[in-house]
Amino acid sequence: MESGATRFGLRIWTVLVVLFLWLPLVLIGIYAFNSSNIQSWPIPGWTLHWFATAWHNPDVRSSLWLSVRVGLITTGIALVLGSMAAFAIHRFRFFGRESVSFLLILPIALPGIITGMALNSFFVFAGLGLSPWTIVIGHATFCVVVVYNNVLARLRRTSTSLLEASMDLGADGWQTFRFVVWPVLATALIAGGLLAFALSFDEVIVTTFTAGAQTTLPIFILDNLRQGQQFPIINAVALAVIVLTVIPVTIAQRLTRDTGVLRSTAATAAAAAESVEVTTV
Amino acid sequence: MRRARLRFSAVFWRRPWFKGLALLTPPVAAFLLIYVGALTVLFISAFWSVDSFTGKLEHIWNIENFRIVFSTTDPTYLRIAGRTIGIAAAVTLTDAVLAFPLAYYMARIARPRTRTLVFVLVLLPLWSSYLVRIYAWRLILSNDGVLNWALGGVGLPHLNIGYTNWAMWIVFSYVWLPFMVLPVYAALERIPDNYLEASGDLGASGFRTFRSIIVPLALPGIVAGSIFTFSLTLGDYVTPLLVGGAGSSFIGNVVYENIGVNANVPFAAAFATVPVIIMAVYLVIARRLGAFEAL
Numbered sequence A: 001m002e003s004g005a006t007r008f009g010l011r012i013w014t015v016l017v018v019l020f021l022w023l024p025l026v027l028i029g030i031y032a033f034n035s036s037n038i039q040s041w042p043i044p045g046w047t048l049h050w051f052a053t054a055w056h057n058p059d060v061r062s063s064l065w066l067s068v069r070v071g072l073i074t075t076g077i078a079l080v081l082g083s084m085a086a087f088a089i090h091r092f093r094f095f096g097r098e099s100v101s102f103l104l105i106l107p108i109a110l111p112g113i114i115t116g117m118a119l120n121s122f123f124v125f126a127g128l129g130l131s132p133w134t135i136v137i138g139h140a141t142f143c144v145v146v147v148y149n150n151v152l153a154r155l156r157r158t159s160t161s162l163l164e165a166s167m168d169l170g171a172d173g174w175q176t177f178r179f180v181v182w183p184v185l186a187t188a189l190i191a192g193g194l195l196a197f198a199l200s201f202d203e204v205i206v207t208t209f210t211a212g213a214q215t216t217l218p219i220f221i222l223d224n225l226r227q228g229q230q231f232p233i234i235n236a237v238a239l240a241v242i243v244l245t246v247i248p249v250t251i252a253q254r255l256t257r258d259t260g261v262l263r264s265t266a267a268t269a270a271a272a273a274e275s276v277e278v279t280t281v
Numbered sequence B: 001m002r003r004a005r006l007r008f009s010a011v012f013w014r015r016p017w018f019k020g021l022a023l024l025t026p027p028v029a030a031f032l033l034i035y036v037g038a039l040t041v042l043f044i045s046a047f048w049s050v051d052s053f054t055g056k057l058e059h060i061w062n063i064e065n066f067r068i069v070f071s072t073t074d075p076t077y078l079r080i081a082g083r084t085i086g087i088a089a090a091v092t093l094t095d096a097v098l099a100f101p102l103a104y105y106m107a108r109i110a111r112p113r114t115r116t117l118v119f120v121l122v123l124l125p126l127w128s129s130y131l132v133r134i135y136a137w138r139l140i141l142s143n144d145g146v147l148n149w150a151l152g153g154v155g156l157p158h159l160n161i162g163y164t165n166w167a168m169w170i171v172f173s174y175v176w177l178p179f180m181v182l183p184v185y186a187a188l189e190r191i192p193d194n195y196l197e198a199s200g201d202l203g204a205s206g207f208r209t210f211r212s213i214i215v216p217l218a219l220p221g222i223v224a225g226s227i228f229t230f231s232l233t234l235g236d237y238v239t240p241l242l243v244g245g246a247g248s249s250f251i252g253n254v255v256y257e258n259i260g261v262n263a264n265v266p267f268a269a270a271f272a273t274v275p276v277i278i279m280a281v282y283l284v285i286a287r288r289l290g291a292f293e294a295l
Helices: A004-031 A049-056 A058-091 A097-109 A112-126 A132-156 A161-168 A173-202 A205-210 A217-227 A231-255 A260-280 B002-014 B016-045 B064-069 B076-109 B112-127 B130-141 B146-153 B165-189 B193-201 B206-234 B238-243 B251-259 B265-288
Strands: none
Touching: A004 A231, A004 B076, A004 B112, A004 B130, A004 B165, A049 A058, A049 A231, A058 A097, A058 A132, A058 A173, A058 A217, A058 B016, A097 A132, A097 B016, A112 A132, A112 A205, A112 B016, A112 B251, A112 B265, A132 A173, A132 A205, A132 B016, A161 A173, A173 A217, A173 A231, A205 A217, A217 A231, A217 B130, A217 B238, A231 B112, A231 B130, B016 B265, B064 B076, B064 B265, B076 B112, B076 B165, B076 B206, B076 B251, B076 B265, B112 B165, B130 B146, B130 B165, B130 B238, B165 B206, B165 B238, B193 B206, B206 B265, B238 B251, B251 B265
16 A cells, blocks of 8 residues: 555665664774774774784683673573473463563563662672672573573473373373473573573673672673773674674574564563553552 | 382372472572562662761661652752653654654565564664663764764764763664564554555545554554663663763662662662652553553
């Protein structure tokens, strides 16, 4: 029903908005190769020098290592707790079932600053010193829901009669899990895990409240941006961070082509909105 | 060995509630103990105060913190709340305007391959580093950045909008845009083609169909998207910190300062209830407009 002119206009608009989304990212990619340490445009020349400098910078190394450790442990916790909750919600009908979903979604429905502030006062109140573990707890609160959503979506499209058939044929619980449940779930778990890692690796708001004097990679970037220091190193690190978060998300997208990262992001968003609604009504 | 395993699974099979309980307890207990516990303590502490000499928390119930936040004689905090809400509203409007034609193109015009491509192109920036995306705009808006280079190139005067409310408006709109595209796209995709055909058969012009069929059916999607753009802007403190100038604090910045440097957790908690209450009201209105069915 759209006229040719309308279609053309919409196409142009789409191209412009996509360019708006991508040009800043492309720009980061260009500045990372800037031969000058003054950040002006256009850049005077090209160099690979800053990648080497960043790689050998002890602060970058230690913060990268902390981020990777925190990300891996968080992912582990999110996988275990998220899939447990997904299994329970999928298999059983019980009183308060909706409030469980609500509980898991709360940390992404509330502004990060509230989650961070609450956890910070809790750790102080409980006398827990801030350590990598407090960062992990902070990240795990909002990463569990990513795994939960991915696993639950997959379970909903898997018939429970498969499990009954397996049991009827004489398989025990472990065998059913190994040969029926696992093959169905594996990609959903890997995708959920990759997304959880990407979320944790990039998180800054909750982290500032739970890290204390420790520096994760995003906090290293934030600190240097605020103090206006080491811009060439930040450029190189920024490009690396973009690549490092985009790769897991792309892999996760391919693994869950049927539901997809896109859909699971939308589903997470939907669930968040629904759950907030529960509190307000 | 196999026998023991069989017996073990039989126990679980016969008493499903037992398995449910075993599966559910660890995640729920962890969340209740740590997360909900922490939130509760926080909001109760909004009614406490801090001794100005010792800096220690005093467990005396009072509403002094709320009185400071809502004071009209010294409207510092009301002004900050107003700025936060105003920019959040502007960002929401901007994202709706940017997202609608794009979502319409994806849902109703693009071929499946193109649609997937645009979907990925919109979503990947959402997942790439939030901090880096803010930083990119600092580079663009700085005095000798891309913007002024481009303006100079076409003979226009330089703009110095780095570190102003304008910069915050642009950066927030940029960072949250994908959150608006997704629900609007979902709402538009769901409109059956024959509604539009019926409208045309009944003699409506293209514009009339757009106004009477498409907009009302897409509205819940726009409201759903606005929940994210509005709420995420309300709770942010990094963007004002990095691209806002002097005197561009958000609610989040006041909260952040009162946790870290000169700690006054009760006051921070009291101020933090403002975005939470605003969002609660917003969600009630959104529900009336059918935003939750659109997701």
